[in-house]
Amino acid sequence: MDLAFLHPLYEHPGPWASVYVGSSAPSESMAHERSLTAAAVSHELAEQGADEATCRAVLRAVEELRHDAEPHGRAFFARDGQVVLDPPLTSPPPANQAFWSPLPRTAPLLELAGEDPVCLVAYVDRRGARFELRGALGGEDAGAVAGRQWPLHRTSTSDWSERHFQLRVENTWEHNAAEVADALAGCQEETRADLLILVGEDRERHAVRDRLPQQLLDRVVEAPHGAGSRLLDEDVERVRTEHVRRRAAEEIERFLAARSPDAEGRPGAVEDVAELVEAAREHRIDELLVRPEGPDTHRALWVGEDPDQVAVRRTELRTLGLAEDHALSARADDALLRSVVTTGAPAISVTAAAEATEREVPVGGLGALLRWK
Structure with missing residues (x-):
């Protein structure tokens, strides 16, 4: 885990308030529940000796979470009446926690906001591919590539002209696979995605994988799903979990x-x-x-x-x-x-x-x- 984002925490002396708060499912009572959580962690900090200004700053910050759509929650680090850093979490904390200590309590971040492999999903078919970025905090469209659109389908006859047509089909498939592979490699370089997930039929997936640069092959995972459907969150999470474990x-x-x-x-x-x-x-x-x-x-x-x-x-x-x-x-x-x-x-x-x-x-x-x- 690259820890550079924590530098602001070590530019000032403590003591520090460190708070980890999970997100609750959207509901009519969410705002009330968030207010109760804010009051609870603020009270816990006060019990541990935190100053009133810092307790108030944390209270306001946690209450504001009711306006956010963070799927797992946030960490808050505050001192001297100000929240200095509030990174989103990539995993929910087991319980809401509050610490008042000489140093910021950053160690839980290694699990709650640590390894967050970003997946670049490529939905591949014979016409090209569309790309999507998927991570713990959600997904977003990452573009598409369109190859040659004709000819794409084989015939079943053995006539010479038809065999010639089938060869042109093969050439179209190979050309499109190369176009997708080039675009996928470029998108990975731009997004710095940790994993590449190829979704589609066997032949299309393999054709694209065979044309990817050698240095990307250890990042590739193939998913035998139809290219027309969006990869399920649980499928992406399984790939991400295995990557972290490995x-x-x-x-x-x-x-x-x-x-x-x-x-x-x-x-x-x-x-x-x-x-x-x-x-x-x-x-x-x-x-x-x-x-x-x-x-x-x-x-x-x-x-x-x-x-x-x-x-x-x-x-x-x-x-x-x-x-x-x-x-x-x-x-x-x-x-x-x-x-x-x-x-x-x-x-x-x-x-x-x-x-x-x-x-x-x-x-x-x-x-x-x-x-x-």
């Missing part, structure tokens, strides 16, 4: 392989909290892996205002230029996420892969692939 599994395999030291005795991956903190301070985390249910995720670390001021022991902060009485306690997952955001490294939740393989990796819930240069 990518998480690949990162776990990379992580396991990288734990062995290289020729210079340096490991390419670590999961001990002290080693993770050291790597964060030295800007050596190349990717952070998080398994939210792991015991180390909620372990307390000591932090200062500077992202490099993070330590396992409070006394260590003296060597980092921070007086002990200015140190704050924060969750390990949130502290390490702040570090990787400020150094431009990505992070990924490996829950999907852990559930599929029944392996608790990383063991404590936190791990990192390292860079040494």
